[in-house]
Amino acid sequence: MVKPLRKAVLPVAGLGTRFLPATKAMPKEMLPVVDKPLIQYAVDEARAAGIDQFCMVTGRGKTALIDHFDIAFELEATLAERSKREALELLREEAMPPGSITTVRQQVPLGLGHAIWCARSFIGDDPFAILLPDDLVLSKTPCTAQLAKVYNETGGNVVAVSEVPREHTNRYGILKVGETHGDIVEVTGLVEKPKPEDAPSNLSIIGRYVLLPEVVKYLSQMERGAGNEVQLTDAMAKMIGHTPFHGLKFEGKRFDCGDKIGFLEAQIAFSLARPDLGPAVREFLKNYVNA
Ligand code: UTP
Numbered sequence: 001m002v003k004p005l006r007k008a009v010l011p012v013a014g015l016g017t018r019f020l021p022a023t024k025a026m027p028k029e030m031l032p033v034v035d036k037p038l039i040q041y042a043v044d045e046a047r048a049a050g051i052d053q054f055c056m057v058t059g060r061g062k063t064a065l066i067d068h069f070d071i072a073f074e075l076e077a078t079l080a081e082r083s084k085r086e087a088l089e090l091l092r093e094e095a096m097p098p099g100s101i102t103t104v105r106q107q108v109p110l111g112l113g114h115a116i117w118c119a120r121s122f123i124g125d126d127p128f129a130i131l132l133p134d135d136l137v138l139s140k141t142p143c144t145a146q147l148a149k150v151y152n153e154t155g156g157n158v159v160a161v162s163e164v165p166r167e168h169t170n171r172y173g174i175l176k177v178g179e180t181h182g183d184i185v186e187v188t189g190l191v192e193k194p195k196p197e198d199a200p201s202n203l204s205i206i207g208r209y210v211l212l213p214e215v216v217k218y219l220s221q222m223e224r225g226a227g228n229e230v231q232l233t234d235a236m237a238k239m240i241g242h243t244p245f246h247g248l249k250f251e252g253k254r255f256d257c258g259d260k261i262g263f264l265e266a267q268i269a270f271s272l273a274r275p276d277l278g279p280a281v282r283e284f285l286k287n288y289v290n291a
Contacts, residue, residue, distance in 0.1 A: 002155040005148050005210060006053050007128040008046040011115040012039065013059035013106040014134075018258060027062045028258065029133040033266050034274065038257055039065055040094065042133040043101075049145040051129060054101040055122040057115045069101050111229025117219040125213050127151065130232075132207025136266050138273060139252020143208050146250050150184060151210040156244025157236065160208035161185070162254055166196045172204035173233035175247050187245040192233040193226040203247060205233070206254045212243055 016028030023031075029039040043054060056065060072091065079088045106118045116123075116130065129144050137143040143160055150158045164172060176189030177200070189200055209232075218235035225231035239245060255269065256262035271281045 002152055003127050005049065005127050005129060005151055006051055007055070007123065007126050008051045008053070008144075009055050009057065009116055009119045009122065009128055009130050010039065010042055010133060011057045011106075011112060011130070012062060012065055012133060013057050013109050013115050013118075014258075015059075015109060016258070018260065019263075025061070027065050029062075030064050030068065031257070031263070033136060033257065033263075033270050034277070037068065038133040038136065039068065041136055042131040043069075043096070044094075045137070045142045045144050046129060046131055048142040049129070049148045051144070052097070052100055053122075054096075055119045056101065056103045057106050057118050058103050059106050059109060066103060069096050071095060111225075111227070111231055113219050113225075113230035113232040113235050114222070116232055117216060117222075117230070120216045120219075123213050123216055127210060127212055130207070130209040130211065134256065134258035135207030136255045136257050136270075137206075137208070137250070137252045138255070138266075138269055139250065141251065143250050143252055143254075144210075146252075147208055147210045147248055150246060150248050154244045154246055156246065157187075157212055157215075157239060158210045158246050158248055159187070159205045159236075160250045160254075161203045161247035162206055162249065163202050164204045166199065166202050169194050169196050169199035169202060169204070173231075173236075174199045174201060175203040175205070176200035177203060177247070183249040183251075185247045185249070187240060187247050189240065190233050190237040192231045203249075205247070208250070209236075211236070212239070214239060214243065 012029045016023035019028050030037045104118050106115045147158045147160055170193045173190060173192050174194050175187050178186035178188040215235050218238040222230055225234045255266035257266050271277045
């Protein structure tokens with residue numbers, strides 16, 4: 001029997017240096033795409049996959065993320081008093097059930113693997129999803145739900161993958177690929193940030209994972225990898241051969257919102273996809289494209 005997927009870890013302890021000065025006093029994950037912060041997209045996506053327990057791995061200066069999921073009592077009272085019903089409903093729809101979100105602190109940002117290890121008590125003996133909020137996916141079926149489906153079928157680890165240009169393999173975790181069945185590929189090896197000439201493929205992991213709790217055992221070894229950081233990819237690689245491990249060529253488009261160009265493209269794509277904004281955005285874009 002495959003254990004149901006109920007938990008998600010959201011690592012948000014990074015420094016966000018590529019977005020300074022915006023991220024000097026505000027966490028990167030609070031940057032909005034159109035009108036919703038990145039962290040809210042991640043939580044909504046996980047909830048759409050049936051996940052109802054969350055752990056944010058935070059660091060210094062991340063209090064806004066915790067406040068975002070609290071009830072804004074004064075704001076709600078003021079909105080009610082002024083009969084701003086729509087705004088009030090929006091806040092209430094997004095509210096999290098009490099006790100469904102917890103936080104742990106990663107005191108020093110020693111890498112993504114270390115951030116996940118910090119959530120080990122929350123993970124316990126259960127499978128869990130990881131969503132990196134700065135990766136945003138625009139798709140028909142939410143990306144985590146696509147991964148959850150494969151997890152339910154295989155009972156093993158599943159990572160979302162997409163093709164990247166060969167010359168960019170040194171920015172990502174790259175797969176060594178075994179058998180392929182449609183959109184699902186067997187993972188036979190993983191390398192973090194390989195040089196293009198050493199990369200075993202051009203299939204990269206994006207910021208969506210469903211992992212078995214055994215990964216914590218390997219993270220506990222605290223081995224330093226690329227960039228002298230504790231890399232999640234290295235710990236995942238140690239699970240290959242012991243548990244099923246697959247990559248899913250997910251349906252949808254991924255935007256790297258930790259990068260300026262990716263973030264700007266996401267603003268355009270997400271606003272064009274919105275019925276209330278799409279036509280106006282399409283119209284004004286013509287002025288810039290034709291200039
Ligand atoms: P990034 O590589 O994007 O790093 O982390 P960053 O610090 O957020 O941003 P830049 O590069 O300085 O602009 C990928 C994800 O891993 C988390 C980040 O919060 C982000 O979600 N992370 C990274 C941690 O939680 N802890 C770490 O030690 C490193």
